[in-house]
C-alpha cells in the first residue's frame with residue numbers, strides 16, 4: 001500500500017500529476033498507449049472530488065468540483081507520471097450534457113487502453129434509477145468491447161490491452177462515496193443495496209466488493225489507490241500473481 005501511495009505523491013522535484021486536457025469525444029483524446037481508468041457516476045456523486053482527494057498530497061493539483069450537479073462537462077484526462085491516466089467524466093442524470101452519448105458512451109465503447117471503470121454511488125442514498133440505466137449500459141459495452149476486439153485484426157497494442165482486459169475479467173468496480181455523511185446503519189444498508197443492485201442487474205463484469213471512500217476525510221482512499229496501481233500494471237502483488 002505504501003508503494004502504491006507513493007505514486008500519488010510528489011517525489012523530489014518531479015511533477016507527477018499532469019492535466020492533459022478536456023475532450024468532448026474519444027477521437028480527439030491523446031493516443032492510446034498508457035493504461036487508463038475512468039470514473040463514472042451520476043452528477044454530484046463526487047467523481048471530481050475523489051480524483052482531487054487522491055492527489056491531495058501534490059501541491060497545485062487543480063480538479064474543479066462544485067455543489068451544483070452537472071459541473072464537469074467534458075472528459076478530463078490526467079496523466080500520472082506516465083504510468084497511467086485517470087479520466088474524470090461528466091455525470092449522468094440531472095443536468096447531464098447533451099453530448100453524453102457521443103462523449104462518455106463513445107469513449108467507453110472505443111477506448112482500447114481503458115482497463116477499469118469505477119462506478120461511483122452515493123453512500124447516503126445507495127443506487128438510484130440512473131445507476132440502473134448506467135450499469136445496463138456498462139454490461140452492454142463490455143460485451144461489445146470484447147466481441148469487437150476479438151473480431152478484427154488487432155494491432156500489437158490492441159493485443160496487449162485486450163489480453164490484460166480479458167485477464168482482469170471484472171472491468172467494472174463500484175465505489176461508495178461520501179461515507180463520512182452516512183451513519184453506520186445507512187452505510188451498511190448502502191453496501192447491501194449495492195451488492196443487491198449488482199446481482200439484480202446481472203452485472204457479471206462487476207467486481208462484487210464495493211470500495212468505501214470519503215474525499216472529505218480520506219477514508220478508504222489508500223485501498224483505492226493501491227487497486228488502481230495494481231490494475232494498471234504498476235504494482236506487483238506476489239500472492240496474486
Ligand SMILES: Nc1nc2c(ncn2[C@@H]2O[C@H](COP(=O)(O)OP(=O)(O)OP(=O)(O)O)[C@@H](O)[C@H]2O)c(=O)[nH]1
Pocket residue numbers: 041042043044045046047048049050064065066067068069070071072073089090091092177178179180181213214215216217
Ligand atoms: N461530505 C462529502 N462531500 C463530498 C464528498 N465528495 C464530494 N463531496 C461534495 O459533493 C459535491 C459534488 O462533488 P463533485 O466532485 O463536484 O461531484 P461530481 O460527481 O464530479 O459532479 P459532476 O461533475 O456535476 O458530475 C461537492 O460539493 C463536494 O464537496 C465526500 O466524500 N464527502
Ligand SMILES: [Mg+2]
Pocket residue numbers: 047048049064065071072088089091
Ligand atoms: Mg465533476
